[in-house]
Amino acid sequence: xxxxxxxxxxxxxxxxxxxLVPGMxxxxxxxxxxxLLFGAIAMSLDLLMGYTGLVSFGHAAFYGLGAYAxxxxxxxxxxxVWACVGFAVVVVxxxxxxxxxFATARRGIYFALLTLIFAEVVYxxxxxxxxxxxxxxxxxxxxxxxxxxxxxxxxxxKYYLVLAYLxxxxxxxxxxxxxxxxxxxxxxxxxxxxxxxxGYNVPRYKMGACMIxxxxxxxxxxxxxxxxxxATPDLMLWTxxxxxxxxxxxxxxxxxxxxxxxxxxxxxxxxKVSSIVDWYFxxxxxxxxVIVLFMPRGLLGLRRIFSRRAAA
Amino acid sequence: MRRxxxxxxxxxxxxxxxxxxxxxxxxxxxxxxxxxxxKVGVFEGYGKYQTMFxxxxxxxxxxxxxxxxxxxEMISEDDETKPAPAVRKAEKLILQDDVKLLVGAVxxxxxxxxxxxxxxxxxxxxxxxxxxxxxxxxxxxxxxxSNQPDSRMQANGLAKYIVDKMGKKVYIFYTxxxxxxxxxxxxxxxxxxxxxxxxxxAGAPLDTKDFSPWFGAINQANPDVLFLAFAGTDSLxxxxxxxxxxxxxxxxxxxxxxxxxxxxxxxxxxxMEGFVQLAHYSAYNPDKQMAAFNERFKKKxxxxxxxxxxxxxxxxxxxxxxxxxxxxxADKVEAALEGMCVDNTHIGRQCxxxxxxxxxxxxHLYQVKGGKNxxxxxxxxxxxxxxxxxxxxxxxxxxxxxxxxx
Numbered sequence: 001x002x003x004x005x006x007x008x009x010x011x012x013x014x015x016x017x018x019x020l021v022p023g024m025x026x027x028x029x030x031x032x033x034x035x036l037l038f039g040a041i042a043m044s045l046d047l048l049m050g051y052t053g054l055v056s057f058g059h060a061a062f063y064g065l066g067a068y069a070x071x072x073x074x075x076x077x078x079x080x081v082w083a084c085v086g087f088a089v090v091v092v093x094x095x096x097x098x099x100x101x102f103a104t105a106r107r108g109i110y111f112a113l114l115t116l117i118f119a120e121v122v123y124x125x126x127x128x129x130x131x132x133x134x135x136x137x138x139x140x141x142x143x144x145x146x147x148x149x150x151x152x153x154x155x156x157x158k159y160y161l162v163l164a165y166l167x168x169x170x171x172x173x174x175x176x177x178x179x180x181x182x183x184x185x186x187x188x189x190x191x192x193x194x195x196x197x198x199g200y201n202v203p204r205y206k207m208g209a210c211m212i213x214x215x216x217x218x219x220x221x222x223x224x225x226x227x228x229x230x231a232t233p234d235l236m237l238w239t240x241x242x243x244x245x246x247x248x249x250x251x252x253x254x255x256x257x258x259x260x261x262x263x264x265x266x267x268x269x270x271x272k273v274s275s276i277v278d279w280y281f282x283x284x285x286x287x288x289x290v291i292v293l294f295m296p297r298g299l300l301g302l303r304r305i306f307s308r309r310a311a312a
Numbered sequence: 313m314r315r316x317x318x319x320x321x322x323x324x325x326x327x328x329x330x331x332x333x334x335x336x337x338x339x340x341x342x343x344x345x346x347x348x349x350x351k352v353g354v355f356e357g358y359g360k361y362q363t364m365f366x367x368x369x370x371x372x373x374x375x376x377x378x379x380x381x382x383x384x385e386m387i388s389e390d391d392e393t394k395p396a397p398a399v400r401k402a403e404k405l406i407l408q409d410d411v412k413l414l415v416g417a418v419x420x421x422x423x424x425x426x427x428x429x430x431x432x433x434x435x436x437x438x439x440x441x442x443x444x445x446x447x448x449x450x451x452x453x454x455x456x457x458s459n460q461p462d463s464r465m466q467a468n469g470l471a472k473y474i475v476d477k478m479g480k481k482v483y484i485f486y487t488x489x490x491x492x493x494x495x496x497x498x499x500x501x502x503x504x505x506x507x508x509x510x511x512x513x514a515g516a517p518l519d520t521k522d523f524s525p526w527f528g529a530i531n532q533a534n535p536d537v538l539f540l541a542f543a544g545t546d547s548l549x550x551x552x553x554x555x556x557x558x559x560x561x562x563x564x565x566x567x568x569x570x571x572x573x574x575x576x577x578x579x580x581x582x583x584m585e586g587f588v589q590l591a592h593y594s595a596y597n598p599d600k601q602m603a604a605f606n607e608r609f610k611k612k613x614x615x616x617x618x619x620x621x622x623x624x625x626x627x628x629x630x631x632x633x634x635x636x637x638x639x640x641x642a643d644k645v646e647a648a649l650e651g652m653c654v655d656n657t658h659i660g661r662q663c664x665x666x667x668x669x670x671x672x673x674x675x676h677l678y679q680v681k682g683g684k685n686x687x688x689x690x691x692x693x694x695x696x697x698x699x700x701x702x703x704x705x706x707x708x709x710x711x712x713x714x715x716x717x718x
Binding site: 136278 | 352390394395397399400401403404406420421424425451489490493517518
């Protein structure tokens with residue numbers, strides 16, 4: 001309770017009631033799954049972008065590796081959510097350890113480029129390795145199980161799975177940003193040299209932020225095949241990383257809640273606009289330009305407008 | 313956190329919830345079908361023509377009163393040539409729009425991913441262009457049907473002609489994803505079976521911009537024939553570059569049915585001159601049924617038809633099966649489709665083989681002359697379709713290893 005606050009719990013309670021809304025179709029529950037998953041991953045990235053000042057162009061690799069971890073186990077008959085998530089944590093953790101070790105030793109564009117290069121290597125490996133299905137990936141996966149007999153086989157159950165993930169990820173992020181560790185991250189974002197002069201082991205802190213962000217993203221990736229029944233190399237493409245960054249920008253940097261809204265907004269906007277026009281990315285690009293130019297604090301920046309009006 | 317932040321969150325939830333719960337307008341006596349294909353990108357042409365052919369079938373059927381007294385309404389979605397968006401859109405079409413038939417996707421990788429969706433949600437699924445060999449073998453399910461000659465069918469028909477008429481030494485160059493790999497595998501298998509020699513194989517990633525790094529190896533292998541398994545804008549770029557390197561004159565060229573659409577040929581008529589492929593349709597085939605069909609299509613859209621005409625047949629078969637079953641129930645329509653024959657398809661009478669739901673299509677070998685695909689030989693469907701292999705691995709024992717001949 002103290003971690004989340006009653007307002008956050010109220011929002012999660014409302015989200016939990018979503019499947020009960022009259023007229024809620026199975027498709028919209030799956031869309032809600034995508035929206036919350038995308039939002040949760042954008043929030044994980046916000047820990048790095050918004051709080052530490054590090055822009056990662058390689059988060060798709062963490063996401064895709066998590067998805068492949070689940071797919072590889074499921075293909076071999078392991079359907080337990082816990083086993084898949086555990087395996088994903090190990091796989092993504094090992095990869096993130098290597099990436100963060102090298103990338104956090106660099107700043108700015110060099111950090112971004114290193115994360116991108118590592119991600120492209122991973123993408124290429126899975127794209128051309130036939131053991132993991134090559135370009136087709138691993139398809140036709142069975143439904144996951146939470147407990148013996150409790151199968152994640154309906155859109156409603158899948159929705160609650162991703163909601164549980166979002167709740168846990170949000171709680172972890174809240175604890176991190178409220179902690180001393182989180183405050184040091186903000187100090188690094190504001191002035192890395194000063195943080196170093198104050199005696200903080202800056203690379204270690206950056207590496208820690210990178211690991212937490214990567215692991216949360218990897219767990220999100222591990223959940224994705226439980227909804228889609230496949231994992232393909234496309235999940236690791238740099239464009240996917242770009243969409244995570246766009247979601248953070250749309251929602252509002254350094255707010256945690258903003259990227260959740262941004263990710264959900266991006267997913268729903270993409271779904272709706274792409275059903276109307278083929279060139280939907282132009283529309284999404286236009287929205288992004290408007291937000292960057294006129295709402296630099298993202299959708300969550302709207303609260304300032306509301307606050308001012310309320311004060312007036 | 314400040315109260316206003318949560319106000320924004322609640323507002324977003326309200327908007328999201330509102331958008332999600334807005335019920336689709338339902339009309340009485342309307343049955344929906346889904347068109348899932350690439351509307352942008354490397355396979356854009358195939359997706360757009362799929363839509364046009366389906367539209368033509370829908371309008372013709374509606375003019376005759378629709379199906380079971382229902383007007384057919386078609387809903388089109390873009391698969392973005394990737395599995396993830398294809399699955400999302402397939403779910404939207406099935407779960408939200410309640411389509412009774414789903415035609416698509418275009419790329420083999422996307423179609424195979426969509427097959428899991430149509431299987432799970434018990435929806436009649438028609439494939440009119442994807443040709444990976446797994447769809448009527450290991451990935452097959454009872455609601456899946458296809459009138460696209462898959463890699464095995466194309467290889468069976470084309471390999472003999474190449475060995476007999478074009479040359480025995482062949483280099484396989486393919487687009488390195490499901491479709492190209494499948495075409496390459498099946499063609500290599502078929503060619504080696506009848507005494508041909510593969511002198512080299514290479515794969516280039518989908519959407520490759522510069523193919524020249526592979527040309528050295530091709531020239532070094534010095535084949536008689538260059539077999540090309542590419543499609544869409546990849547094919548356009550490849551042919552332009554092969555031509556500029558003088559390789560379209562140096563080697564005889566052959567390829568898959570969807571290498572390029574008829575509409576693309578005039579622009580690169582010279583590089584494509586002499587290119588041989590096996591296909592079920594050409595706007596320049598003098599066959600009466602095809603000519604009449606093309607005339608109708610051209611009258612409606614102002615352009616010639618192409619191999620995407622298979623999507624037209626998909627709608628016709630489904631409508632005929634629904635009429636026969638007297639219901640749109642997927643299980644009953646599926647049962648009616650098994651073994652069904654339809655007379656007025658784009659190439660005349662065609663029948664569905666019961667065992668693997670593949671339409672047994674008579675096809676032609678075509679050669680490009682002056683930017684037109686002209687028929688040079690006719691092959692009967694029973695000679696190319698191969699035996700049913702549902703549940704069996706179509707690539708068991710296959711290896712890309714090159715067997716050198718002395």
